[in-house]
Amino acid sequence: MKISKEKFGQAFDALVADYKVIAPVSDGSGIAFTEVKSFSDVKQDYLNSKLPPKAFFFPQHEKLMSYKKEGKDVTVKSELKVENTILFGIRPCDAKGMLLLDKVFKNDQYTDPYYYERREKAVIIGLGCTKIAPTCFCSSFEISPAGSEGSDLFLIDLGDSYEVEVVTEKGKALADRLALAELTADEQALVDKIKSAETPSKIDVSNTTSKLDKMFNSPYWDTLQEKCLGCNVCSFSCPTCHCFDISEEVRKNEGTRVRTWDACMAPLFTLHGSGHNPRDNKKTRWRQRLMHKFNYFVHNNGSMSCVGCGRCIKSCPVNMDIRQVVDGANKAELVVE
Amino acid sequence: MGEIQVEAENKKYEPKIAAFLCNWCSYAGADLAGVGRVQYPATIRTIRVPCSGRINPLYVLKAMANGADGVLVSGCHPGDCHYISGNYVARRKFALIKSLLNHVGLEEDRISFSWVSAAEGIRFAEVVKGVTERVSALGPNNGIFKVVDDGGAAADE
Amino acid sequence: MNNIINDIRDKARQLLAEGKVDVVIGYEKGSLPLKATPFFAHSPAEVDSLIWDETCENNLATYVAKTPGKKAIVAKGCDSRALAVLLQENQLVRDDLYIIGVSCTGVIDQRKIVAEVGEILEAGINDGKISVKGMAGDKEYLFAELKDATCQTCRYPNPVLEDVHLGETIAVSQEAPAFADVIALEEQSAGERQDYFKEQMSKCIRCYACRNACPLCYCQECFVDCNSPRWLTGGVNRAENLFFQAGRVLHLAGRCVDCGACTRACPQGVDIRALNRKMTKDVYTMYNHEAGISEDGKPALNEYTTNDPEQFLVKE
Ligand code: SF4
Ligand code: SF4
Ligand code: SF4
Ligand code: SF4
Numbered sequence: 003m004k005i006s007k008e009k010f011g012q013a014f015d016a017l018v019a020d021y022k023v024i025a026p027v028s029d030g031s032g033i034a035f036t037e038v039k040s041f042s043d044v045k046q047d048y049l050n051s052k053l054p055p056k057a058f059f060f061p062q063h064e065k066l067m068s069y070k071k072e073g074k075d076v077t078v079k080s081e082l083k084v085e086n087t088i089l090f091g092i093r094p095c096d097a098k099g100m101l102l103l104d105k106v107f108k109n110d111q112y113t114d115p116y117y118y119e120r121r122e123k124a125v126i127i128g129l130g131c132t133k134i135a136p137t138c139f140c141s142s143f144e145i146s147p148a149g150s151e152g153s154d155l156f157l158i159d160l161g162d163s164y165e166v167e168v169v170t171e172k173g174k175a176l177a178d179r180l181a182l183a184e185l186t187a188d189e190q191a192l193v194d195k196i197k198s199a200e201t202p203s204k205i206d207v208s209n210t211t212s213k214l215d216k217m218f219n220s221p222y223w224d225t226l227q228e229k230c231l232g233c234n235v236c237s238f239s240c241p242t243c244h245c246f247d248i249s250e251e252v253r254k255n256e257g258t259r260v261r262t263w264d265a266c267m268a269p270l271f272t273l274h275g276s277g278h279n280p281r282d283n284k285k286t287r288w289r290q291r292l293m294h295k296f297n298y299f300v301h302n303n304g305s306m307s308c309v310g311c312g313r314c315i316k317s318c319p320v321n322m323d324i325r326q327v328v329d330g331a332n333k334a335e336l337v338v339e
Numbered sequence: 340m341g342e343i344q345v346e347a348e349n350k351k352y353e354p355k356i357a358a359f360l361c362n363w364c365s366y367a368g369a370d371l372a373g374v375g376r377v378q379y380p381a382t383i384r385t386i387r388v389p390c391s392g393r394i395n396p397l398y399v400l401k402a403m404a405n406g407a408d409g410v411l412v413s414g415c416h417p418g419d420c421h422y423i424s425g426n427y428v429a430r431r432k433f434a435l436i437k438s439l440l441n442h443v444g445l446e447e448d449r450i451s452f453s454w455v456s457a458a459e460g461i462r463f464a465e466v467v468k469g470v471t472e473r474v475s476a477l478g479p480n481n482g483i484f485k486v487v488d489d490g491g492a493a494a495d496e
Numbered sequence: 497m498n499n500i501i502n503d504i505r506d507k508a509r510q511l512l513a514e515g516k517v518d519v520v521i522g523y524e525k526g527s528l529p530l531k532a533t534p535f536f537a538h539s540p541a542e543v544d545s546l547i548w549d550e551t552c553e554n555n556l557a558t559y560v561a562k563t564p565g566k567k568a569i570v571a572k573g574c575d576s577r578a579l580a581v582l583l584q585e586n587q588l589v590r591d592d593l594y595i596i597g598v599s600c601t602g603v604i605d606q607r608k609i610v611a612e613v614g615e616i617l618e619a620g621i622n623d624g625k626i627s628v629k630g631m632a633g634d635k636e637y638l639f640a641e642l643k644d645a646t647c648q649t650c651r652y653p654n655p656v657l658e659d660v661h662l663g664e665t666i667a668v669s670q671e672a673p674a675f676a677d678v679i680a681l682e683e684q685s686a687g688e689r690q691d692y693f694k695e696q697m698s699k700c701i702r703c704y705a706c707r708n709a710c711p712l713c714y715c716q717e718c719f720v721d722c723n724s725p726r727w728l729t730g731g732v733n734r735a736e737n738l739f740f741q742a743g744r745v746l747h748l749a750g751r752c753v754d755c756g757a758c759t760r761a762c763p764q765g766v767d768i769r770a771l772n773r774k775m776t777k778d779v780y781t782m783y784n785h786e787a788g789i790s791e792d793g794k795p796a797l798n799e800y801t802t803n804d805p806e807q808f809l810v811k812e
Binding site for chain 2: 681682686687688689690691692693694719727735736738739742743745746747749750771774775778779782783796797798799800801802804805806807808809810811812
């Protein structure tokens with residue numbers, strides 16, 4: 003099915019009345035997902051955002067509750083105001099990233115109410131990639147640059163119109179508000195062509211998990227991390243990184259409990275109250291980063307937690323390229339223990 | 340109605356000023372002002388420090404972040420430092436703090452520095468009066484450093 | 497340029513082979529076009545990866561204290577100035593350090609290119625010209641057009657401290673430091689500056705890449721990570737971000753060597769330089785001091801004169 007961009011724009015502007023609509027916008031130094039009021043504000047031709055859209059479900063800094071003590075009375079407040087939200091223009095890598103975050107925040111052992119509420123009330127309109135950046139390597143993870151997995155409604159840009167694929171029930175509810183038409187044969191051919199595209203850059207991850215099983219004590223980690231600065235860029239820019247810290251901000255008789263993104267590359271991440279730090283060097287931190295994404299997450303959740311968005315590659319101040327890191331692990335000699 | 344009310348509110352507005360005073364001079368100067376019953380506005384919250392050289396720039400920032408409307412730092416006159424050179428070293432630091440904060444758009448008069456000796460009780464009162472007037476004229480902390488009470492979880496704009 | 501690269505490799509090979517150093521810290525070609533990446537050569541066999549060109553934008557002095565053993569470092573002007581400050585502050589053992597000095601004509605500001613031609617697919621540097629194939633078009637630049645802002649005002653392209661100098665030295669045209677960028681901001685009203693820095697600070701995501709890229713941010717525990725006292729709440733908003741940057745910049749006043757590594761490291765394009773440069777200008781105009789221009793001396797804030805300016809005092 004398809005819809006002309008003009009008609010889609012009108013429908014989009016009508017949706018703004020019922021939903022908080024988040025879409026890619028050019029902010030001068032790149033693309034950011036921001037609340038928009040009109041389709042004309044949306045940047046339609048973009049590679050991907052600087053930061054992943056995960057913050058809409060899992061904000062960088064979020065108040066979980068507040069409390070106050072007056073005399074002997076303690077009041078605790080936890081308000082969660084969540085609006086119906088549409089996330090427009092989510093790329094397939096990020097849509098997949100959200101499915102991976104779901105595994106962390108919404109599983110059979112625990113459901114995080116903050117994340118879950120927001121996630122439930124959000125509809126994801128994915129947008130297929132017709133241009134592929136040199137740092138994109140999602141095809142390594144069976145994600146197609148024009149694949150609809152993770153989206154509720156999925157669009158492919160055909161020039162004057164969008165091809166529309168209804169992926170979920172949520173997506174169907176939105177699609178009902180669009181005047182859809184049939185694709186012509188030519189358009190169908192174009193869609194097929196876009197859908198069959200792969201990222202030119204690909205890494206081989208077929209044996210990485212099992213290789214890493216045997217690499218905890220590998221000397222590979224010794225030199226791998228030398229140039230890493232131990233900043234938070236790669237974690238913060240990753241659509242699947244999800245570690246956080248909880249802290250109490252207390253002043254006098256009142257306080258709040260807040261949750262903030264944390265990053266395994268930061269020295270504070272594993273620092274114990276006693277002063278002991280079990281991961282007190284970059285070597286063990288980088289091992290953790292790679293292991294978590296390509297081994298532990300696979301064992302725990304059945305999938306790798308990298309979607310090949312390439313943000314960490316682009317943003318790392320010292321050009322640490324996760325593709326090379328994985329490749330290096332694939333090739334590293336095993337030490338006999 | 341509006342105007343009169345504003346007047347009344349302005350009169351009531353008393354700035355809160357964090358005053359970091361060197362134990363050997365300005366703190367004693369404040370004491371002397373008290374003993375001599377010299378009147379000065381009750382706007383300062385005194386924090387005694389062993390030397391103006393002890394002032395960490397973060398003290399100034401933190402005071403602003405926690406909502407002080409102004410900061411006053413006062414130490415011994417150059418040459419009179421109890422520790423010989425503490426205030427000389429501090430002087431460079433203070434010049435830069437003042438300059439940087441001004442550069443990022445904090446009003447000049449929010450942050451004040453002075454040298455007041457233990458004998459200058461009357462002058463101490465003058466300084467506090469002057470600082471209070473100027474900070475009052477600016478009104479409450481405009482929040483370029485001010486932390487929102489929920490620890491910053493709510494975006495402030 | 498190629499000769500220089502060969503000389504660097506030869507020197508590195510010799511130092512490693514003779515056991516003079518355990519590691520040579522330099523650059524190798526990065527995984528993306530026009531990107532170099534820090535490289536640690538531990539054996540003579542590895543030295544052929546070493547390169548040197550206009551893409552070598554990181555300040556390698558950052559790694560020196562953290563790298564164990566005896567080390568050699570490929571140092572351009574600003575790296576050497578950072579080393580000088582580190583030596584002044586007793587953070588390095590001079591005898592463990594071998595400085596391979598190279599003169600630097602400046603590094604490329606990638607952001608300028610990406611803003612014009614999109615993500616860079618391919619690029620080549622030839623004879624002072626940089627030809628780029630971008631996702632949104634191709635373009636040929638003169639190096640001068642792409643020179644990083646820091647390098648445009650650099651007065652120390654030649655290392656101030658070195659054990660060997662490779663390649664030619666570069667003539668410096670500027671007699672005295674120029675601060676046109678700082679003055680432009682100073683001339684704005686306080687309100688305008690406030691707006692400018694509010695906007696800059698609201699972009700910051702507190703990834704600390706700036707701090708970690710900085711050779712002179714070496715505190716064991718940074719004040720932002722300090723739990724007791726707790727300077728920052730961990731909130732990420734423009735007020736706390738400004739607290740962080742103001743605190744950082746004040747800690748670097750009189751020490752910052754204006755290498756620009758922090759600004760280049762920032763993934764969000766925050767104009768950190770505007771803060772550091774203000775301090776650099778103040779320190780220069782008030783105390784006639786430039787950080788790290790020789791191994792002797794002290795950082796400006798560790799010194800004083802009895803007649804330092806005090807216009808900042810209250811009127812009373
Ligand atoms: S972004 Fe780069 S330098 Fe920073 S922690 Fe990640 S790999 Fe290290
Ligand atoms: S690890 Fe890097 S490439 Fe993979 S999903 Fe995260 S940011 Fe993207
Ligand atoms: S590198 Fe940029 S975004 Fe990161 S903490 Fe520094 S200023 Fe903020
Ligand atoms: S603050 Fe920035 S410009 Fe100054 S020395 Fe550190 S990295 Fe270089």
